[in-house]
Structures are given as C-alpha cells and as structure tokens.
Amino acid sequence: MKTLLHSSVGRLRLIGFLEGVSLLVLLGIAVPLKHFYGNPVLVRAMGPVHGLLFLLFVFNALSVGVQQQWNFKTTTWKVLLACVVPFGTFYIDRKMLRGRQAH
DSSP: OHHHHTSHHHHHHHHHHHHHHHHHHIIIIIHHHHHHHOOOHHHHHHHHHHHHHHHHHHHHHHHHHHHTTOOIIIIIHHHHHHTTSTTHHHHHIIIIIHHHTTO
C-alpha cells in the first residue's frame, strides 16, 4: 500500500482499484437489493461514491499522462477508455499501469 501512494501512477492504480470495487458493489449488491428487495439505500450511497471515484480516475489519468509524457494515441486514451468499460480499470492496471509504476 505504501508503494502505491509514493508515485502518481501508484495513486492512479489505487483509484482505479477503488473505482472497480465500487462498481462491483454497486452492480453486485446495491442494484439487486434495490430491484429485488425494494431497498434503494445502498444505491443512494454507492452511486455518488462510484461517480466521484470515476471522476477522480479520469482527472488523475489525464494528469499522470501529462506528467509521465504518455503518448495520447498509444497510452492515455486506453487508460481513459478503461474507466468507461465495466471493470476496465482492473484490466488496464494489470496490462499497462503495473509496469509503469516505477517510472
């Protein structure tokens, strides 16, 4: 955990992980509770949390892309695309971000 917070790419990875987990909770727990049991409380709580994490990921991806001088056409757009594809942040972390953390 400490190593994640010491670099901008590490912080982006952490935000991506949290964004992906928030989507899992939202889709796997909160939405079924709302639709099958008529209890929308968790959706009301997790919806804004997920939205905030989504925005944090987008802004941090752009910031890290500029800071690390990523080529937009080959790297930055893929990282940005990852947050709009369900669970894409987990994929992009494994395929691209993990190896760039030390830089």
